[in-house]
Amino acid sequence: MRPDPNTRITPPEPDAPAAEIYMRRALALASEAALDGEVPVGAVVVRRGEIVGEGRNRRERGKCALLHAELEAIAAACARLGGWRLWECALYVTLEPCPMCAGAIVNARIPHVVYGAQDPKAGCCGSVTDLFALPFNHRPQVTGGCLEKECAAVLREFFKKLRENA
Ligand SMILES: [Zn+2]
Secondary structure (H helix, E strand, O other): OOOOOOOOOOOOOOOHHHHHHHHHHHHHHHHHHHHOOOOOOEEEEEEOOEEEEEEEOOHHHHOOOOOOHHHHHHHHHHHHHOOOOOOOEEEEEEEOOOHHHHHHHHHOOOOEEEEEEOOOOOOOEOOOOEHHHOOOOOOOEEEOOOOHHHHHHHHHHHHHHHHHOO
């Protein structure tokens, strides 16, 4: 985990073992996406120790730019919990959220985001920008670098195979 002075990333303590359990489920969803020909990103929403929403990237098959893992997990959690305010929830995602998903996280009032790999091209938790540092009406706490190596590896493997098959 690389501390970045420009972000409010905090170490994944003291709940690191639990965080890794949820991130492993998000990683499994990412691998499922890869098998389906999708860029491997997976996400889960957790409330009081229980996974209440899961999602993975479905952009290619769904032919839609909106089908990111986080949005699917948030939609599932809202449906399951019967409301749009996920104020008791944490979102775990294998890749640093993009601007669209960071916006959804703010809108859903999710208080805690845990991500794995950084995304230098689209990441909005400090890589390209830090949307959560702006004065919106809700500012989630962010923990980066949870199972970072594994989360980055599934992406690297996917793009390597893609190049080999090109
Ligand atoms: Zn996104």
